[in-house]
Amino acid sequence: MLSSYDGVWGIGELAARAGVTVKTVRFYSDRGLLPEAARTAGGHRRYDSDALDRLRLIRSLRALGLSVPDVRRVLDEEDAAGGEGGPVGGALEDAVAGRLRELGGEMKALRWREAALRLVEQSAPKDRADRLRLIGRLSVPPGTAPLVRFWRGWLPPRMPRRSVDAFLDIAVPQPPQDPTPAQVLAFARLNALTLAPCPGTVQPQPAAHRAAGAKGAALLYAGLAESYELAGVQIRRERGPRPGEALDSFVDAYTRAYGVRDSAEFRRRLAGHLAGDPRLDRYWDLVAEVVTEPGRRPEPTPGTAHDWLLAALAAQTGTPLPAAV
Template sequence: MPTEAMWSIGELAEHAGVTVKTVRFYSDSGLLPEASRSAGGHRRYGPEALDRLRLIRSLRALDLPVPEVGRALEQLLERDAALEDVIAGHLRELGTRMTALRWREAALRLLQDSAPQERADRLRLIGSVTTPPDTTALARFWRRWLPPRLPARLVAAIVDQAVPQPPDDPTPAQVLAFARLHAFVSGDCRGTDRGQPAAHRAGPGFRPAVLYDGLREAHQLASAELVAQRPPRPGGALDCFVAAYAGAHGSPDTPDFRRGLSRRLAADPRIHRYWQLAAELTGPGVPTLGANDTWLCAALDAQVAADQPAATAPDPDSDSTPAPAPAPAP
């Protein structure tokens, strides 16, 4: 390139509208190599350096770190589409940071709007939750709660559906609901029954895969009932629900079995509390396993109550021990 077509560092800075210090920084970083040196050892740049410098400044304006800018520039020399990977990665990182900021803002509003006597407890609750929130503890709760030796495909499917995804832009109420849910599942769940209701515990002849395969079908049917806004009622969804328990325990589906199942499910406050908090997090109108479960249990209870006057025989499957007291809300 002829010498007259070359620019000094000051001339390049003037054309680009930046300081000499900025040009020198990008040159020293390897992002803006000079074309040559003058006889006195001064840097010289060709006109193409102006476009490169403008690209560097545009990428830096997007808050890309200097190493990321260098990789993006190298890719741009080969093909423009390569920049999409850099942009997509930075968008993901930026989205995570913005979600964290929204959760922090909602948490601060929650504390601001709380009564003075509530603030200390709520501060402890939300202080134990990361931002953006992590659902690992919720998934761990379900893996601990589900029966042992359940097929991995069922465990993965159930955990995926049972763990609610926190919203990207939460309300203060949703922040509180997630904090309570996180504290709830992080609590100790001691005992050989792993905190499960009697109807889910392993026993002689118990087949957990039969139970959970049947429950998945029952939940699909109940979801259709909920979408149609039908109240809990007898029908195919309830029959499938009861059949899943009966088949897993090797018992016939009889009125006595349904009465016993209703009592055993009602004696498990832990999972019902989980569904309540999950519903507060996801908000109304969102199809969830919890909404399905509540509908099915209500349908069973309603049918048992309607048939109660005709029931005289004792329930051979009923638990002899009293139902545990409901777990306190965190």
């Protein structure tokens, strides 16, 4: 058993008692985390029992993954409090909370990597090169910046920021925390879709939306969000397009944006305009794949809600729709 005649230990004795290497003790001493009780005439470090308690605390904090700067803040706060009761102050709470956030991100990244690996593993050889290319364009874990940029280019210019943010909340899906291989593929395809140039038009906003102007657009998108939610209720109940509160809310969004009255003629003209507007069917199909849990019925998206409402409006007004609707 190690012992000391003067109540202090050399660096080797302290290391042995704490179950660490001499190099570890020296590392923390050199960084001021482990004070020395004294030094011998020959310059050798000497430590007392307080150093052993402190070293054990440092090991515990480091075992939790706390960084050296975080450990220093915890120890400094404990020293300022006189060391009574152990490290229970705000520095420890902040460090633990920060580490939990980091671990959450790391675990999400690992789950995405696992699902991506399974996607490649399950893919037919002829599909692997294309899927690797799609996955390679994603960050891990993936972000939504490309999708946000896509919609900022699609929305009418000069819309109030609050209105834009409200629309982005419903139009941009968040990557699943624990994705399936199919969800990884859908999100990768969605990411690639939003990075590609918008085909077939120089100004991608629908004509019916541009006509509202910046102020009207804010009213329009707020009203559309409400009507999409109402239509979503009908879709979940597996009810086909029909007149009712959802359709009235949909039309009302346009009348308020344009500053006109609702009428049979307005509905007819609106149906014709909307039927000819650019479509984002592929985007919404992929969104549904991303947000729907495995084994569940696809969740309504703004795209599917819009199609439901447009079909209801077309049926009410006798307006023919493109075959894709």
